[in-house]
Amino acid sequence: MGKNKPPAKYSAAGLLWRGLRKQSWPRVWREPEFKSTYDVVIIGGGVHGLATAYYLASNHGITNIAVVDKQYLGSGGSGRNTAIVRSNYLTPEGVAFYDRSLDLYNSMSNDLNLNVMFSERGHLTLAHTDSALRTMNWRAEVNKLQGINSSVITPAEIKKLTPSLDVSADTRYPILGALYHPPGGTIRHDAVVWGYARGADAYGVDLHQKTEVLDILVEGGSGPEGKGPSGKVTGVRTSKGDIHAPVVVNCTAGWASQLSNMAGVTLPITTHPLQAAVTEPVKTFLPTVVVSGSLHVYVSQTDRGELVFGASVDPVATYNMSGTLEFTEELAGHVLELMPGISKMRLLRQWAGLCDMTPDYSPVMGPTPVDGFYVDVGWGTYGFKAGPVSGEQMAACVANGTTPELIKPFELSRFTEGTLVGEKGAAAVGH
């Protein structure tokens, strides 16, 4: 193992040195040869897949891994999300899980030797009704018990933190309070992808871009073609050829159902687009991340000055990512309810990503009825936040053959056992 040299160390001194000597940087990752056998095949070159590969290598010494992606690294949800991280969920299992993720994000720049630009700017979830305020209190109380910094604050406190918000009482959607979560913030999503990719590559993990999985090879299952329950996975068929592997991990978003169906595993998932948009840049004026569940909008301002907007998923299930006009209309109307002073800002670009929604707004993680076939899917709108911890836990799950405590609540079997996760208890926009 470790057949590859570690990547060139990134640092300010290195930047200066190479700048002075006009020396260029080496490649961030190799263009590996396509091999027909690996110990583990990970489908999906996004944050989840790459983090799983990275932690399998770094924590468990398993490095004979292929990560395959039908497009380029980070081309799916990892590159399309609005890069918000937080851990103030409703349920103890959710809180514990996302809090570990936030820990990993906090030390990531250092761990991966690449600045992922984590901006710990504070996260506000606005409440416009007394029932929303009740839910905020509920979340705050559960968070507090788990040691999460999260509390409900008043309109006056909100105004102090974020002066652009209209907290007057006579609006259609008055701001009655907010759940304030100081450790929440934003991060440079592409950098997270590149950091894990670079790190995994350095351990010898092969990253195969533009390699589409056409089928998952299973033997001995009870379903058609020997697939399905009690079968055993033997590899994948890709657009570049077959790969034999005893372990296949589905780390995709948007295509989780398709890929799992290839193994004969049906998932409790429907796929919906989640749209986002950015404005032209202006001088920074919005210091926090602002979310309004009732108005289905969340907004933050990048260091480049653009406002980044998101909403809730589109109601109609589709794999089409072309985006809609009505999303931008509703978004603008709701944003101007919150911040009436920005009507002259202009929307520059809109896009969509695919979200795999589950009935309880929680992921599906761990083993499946097909031996060797693991899933890390169903991430809805919060997959990015969970990337690091998912990678860490899935790596442990695959390496040790047992499901770690942190992800036990998220096993596929909960849907047949009827033990859904409680995030559904107060479903709102979950950003």
Next chain:
Amino acid sequence: MVEITHLDASPDTRVPKASVRAADGTAAAATLGLNFGSAEQRGETLVVRIRPDEWYLLGDGAPAMAAGLDLSGFASTVDISHSRTAVRITGDCAADTLSKLGSADFSDHMTPNGAALGNGIAGVTCDIVRDDQRGVRSYLLLLDGSFITYFLGALHDAASEF
């Protein structure tokens, strides 16, 4: 020019309204007739087939017409005089006004005089009847009465440019 009138603004001007539900093949359905999506003035009553199995009877003759129907088979009536409130919008720019707030095509070939349709107007689901008044383009909008204050505000605002 556009003229907007809330017909139910006072008890004296309130338009009597009945909903008749009748399955295919019932006597009531046969009596009321009409194609789905169309309306016809019969004496003092405007009869509208607003849904495949539902007719609105509007106007002073509505209660009597509803009461006179043979409701044998699967048919029933409900007095909706107070549930649905009526707004009339009349004028050459009436369609342009509605087109600012609703997505339906109000042009003559898609919504001729005597046509009836459902469409969201300013976010409120309305039943709309094209019911020209003495040759002037006019629409009768029927909506849930609780929206009326909001709705008139939105409608007048949209009409203000004409």
Next chain:
Amino acid sequence: MLLVPCPNCGPMNAADLSYNGESHRRPDPKTCTPEEWRTYLYLRENPSGWLLENWYCSSGCRRHFKIERHTLTGELRAPVLPGRKPGATQGDMK
């Protein structure tokens, strides 16, 4: 915005209808096993392709109907009212 052909009203903006998701058969609640019932509740084919699904014409005729929609291209086949079988591709309304 997608134009959805309501079987009664004709092509409608999707926003004027309600979407009720993948169409599936309801098991007999008296005799079904938990697995059958929860398959009905939670598991979805979620195909990338043709999907038979339920729509409700909430601002028009107020009829529930089924329609096959291609989840990648947005293409729609002819709608059916309950109790009737899905038919062939309808003429292009676009």
Next chain:
Amino acid sequence: MSHRLPAPLGDVIDRSSVISFTWNGKKLQGFEGDTIASALLANGEHILGRSMKYHRPRGVLTADFWDPNTTVQVDDEPNVRASHRKLADGMAVSAQNVWPSLKFDVKAANGLVGRFLTAGFYYKTFMKPAKLWPAYEHVLAKFAPGGSVDLDTPHGRYDKRHAHPDVVVAGGGPSGMAAALAAAEAGSSVMLVEHEHQLGGHLLWGSNDDRAAANELAAACAAAGVEILTNSTVAGRYEDNWISISQRSHPGVIERLIKARGKTLVGAAGTIERPYVFQGNDLPGVMTSGAAQRLIRMYGVKPGTRAVVFTANESGDSAVEALQSAGISIARVVDARAGEGITSASGSKSRVKRVTLSDGTTVECDLLVTAVGWTTPTSLLNMAGDRPVYDADAARFFPAGPPDNVLATGGMIGDGSRDELIAHGRATGELAAGRAAVVRHRLQAATARAAAVDGPEPDYPADERTPLDRAQHPELYRSTTHGIVDYSEDVSSKDLFSAAGEGFDSVELIKRFTTATMGPSQGKLETVNTVAVLAEARNETIAEVGTTVWRPPYAPISLGALAGRINEPTRVSVLQPWHEANGATPILAGQWVRPEHYGDPAAEVRNTRTNVGIIDVTPLGKLDLQGPDVPKLLNLLYTNKWMALPIGGVRYGLMCAEDGVVLDDGVTARLGEEHYLMTTTSSGAAKIWNWIEMWLQTEHPDWQVHVTPVTTGLTSINIAGPNSRELLGRLTTDIDLDPTAFPYMNVRRGTIAGVQNCIAWRIGFTGELSYEIHVPSGHAVHVWEQLLDQGADLGVKAFGLEAQRIMRLEKGHFIVGQDTDGLSKAPVTGLNPLLKLDKDDWAGMPEVAWTMESGDHPVIVACQPDNGSVVPEEAAQILRAGTTEIVGRITSSRMSPTLNRSICLAQVTKEFAAPGTSLEVLLVSGERITATVQEHHAHFDPEGARLRG
């Protein structure tokens, strides 16, 4: 205006109308018709801003909407396109990205350290020490480009409209105008949308003949009834030709969003001239051939005095003529077609001074005009699913083939003389009209309400247009030196080379890593050059590298226009004016505006418990149910049994979703043989109506039930309190209120205060003797006032929502969605006697049965803090004593004015549900208190003696 050229140059300006404005505080003048940029140039102001990263001075590059160098602040509006926005009197214009001033910019020092600030440099540093990153971030944010938002900007008038044209033409150049005209002549309704302020496209800065032809076509379009929208942009094309148009020219409106369902869309956006990549290409004084011609011919502005023209096409040749007509000396024409080239430009900080040619010679000049080729803005076609294909011979991308209802014409698909372009436009317009006619026929035939179709469906016309030729063009993207590729992001070709070398070597990755094409012109100028440089770095062809997807909108749209008039429906009962006139504090509950209280909710509770109170409960959902099969329906929807409800009876019911989770609750009354009135929660009214229709239409189409919502038609008033019978008795003559004749949970119809057809039922949400009356809404104000008048001596007073909530909590009635949540299955409510598992079927029955069998679920209990003066917050967590293990939570809590102590409902695990159990409650303050589980849900009158009286 020292740089102004004499007439006839300057077609679009009106020299008789002088406009005053300020530039960075300095007073200047321009003419009506000027853009901000043309007016500034006319005044000799040729530095219009500074670049984002290196703060290099920048001047006019393309002199049109896409000019990346001329975005300015105008009054409270950031990022105004100075090369497009018309000058208006009194405008305060200032440069962006400058600090402290345009001429002396401290951040320009960044330029000196440029070699260290390569693309993506920030990913490689600031990791250590981690604590310092927030400080670095703070500094980086200071470099954010763009103008400033004034948070006090009022929400001006923005608007929207829908349109249903047969044909939408995007682009008003020769082909677009011809297409619009031909389509209109063929009988189509046509919208012609032009981004610029006037129709004409490139003819506007062409020859005299060109301009005459443009005027003639524009006049013909107007005469043919084409709806012409100038200074408007087709911003997006969505599913089924749902087309968004941003109109900036509608009177009285800042910007208007038109949503058009076009039967066909014609893309006639022309081409965008590409800048050339070479060292010094962003110096002020370097501009495209289009820019030079526009400035001279349209605005009468002299862009320089001595010019070098680098040309590969007719536009460059035409620029030479324009420059000559303006009296600008031509230092050198460098003709790419003859194998000549330029390698670099240099100059002072603020202006180009000399150009170095490929043969090594240098030429002095203060203006360098380049004409190196075109980018096809295929954006709209991409949104329709088309993917552009590169043609090396023509050195540009072309559409591959959009869907049938989208057609392209003009420069987007080829080249030709003016007449050839017009001819192709005409043919396209005819085809668009023919196809639109078919779509129109089909739409009309399929729409029930539409007029009868006129004759049989016309044939769907095939595309038999003679294609436009594609002119040969040399591939000119980058010289032998490195220069700026993305002006607004300050990304150079060198950055792209090094990013590709690091492995960011696909077009999407390089875009993300370097931010090339991510700026305000969204790649209109930069994408193809980025692709070309990447191809060069990878030693591949442009076709192999491919291009990125252009996402909507085509041009930025203001949030104001997207929002339009903000119409958010609200609902009120007919009594709301009375409530407001009588001191009610309004509260928004969903769409409903309701009275929360009239000053003192505790007093309202006491008065109701002592005397009598009335509350407006109109938002309660009400559904009229008629038909022989209503009992079957009720049996299916509710968990309890309904087959035996007598006429005049009222029953409470609980509804579940199919997963067994509590969905709604309410009472249903049997009014007649086949006539029922169902109530739902206020928030559930619309949902339950749809739910019922779904069951009736899809699962039981044979059942005969008619459902009609009557929520608003019946104004609902609850009369509660010991004096309620006396009060109602004074208002009714034909309803016998004697408790034996009209017992609890019964319904009667009759006349109240002279109003016929009222419904009254005896139920007890407040726990008092109470009658809920439902009055035809037109008469409700009268009835309400009569109740107050007639009951004055009985102590009648109105009470609001808060008093009702307190009283229901005193009675231990749960609220769906507050005391239950999205996972609460029916047994959580504790209403097990209502969960009838021996019925054949009801919604959610299997899950409820299994949950009851397992017994593993939380339950709602009533509890009281042992210290009755403490009210634990709703959502306060209940813990296993002395631990942090959550075993429940407070779902409702209030100080009870009746009991003078705090009371609660809570959800707890079974283990903690037994009466007498002591609960440990964690208050928000962090303090832990104890509370005791009560025997009954009702804290007050658990036997119900009051309500049954």
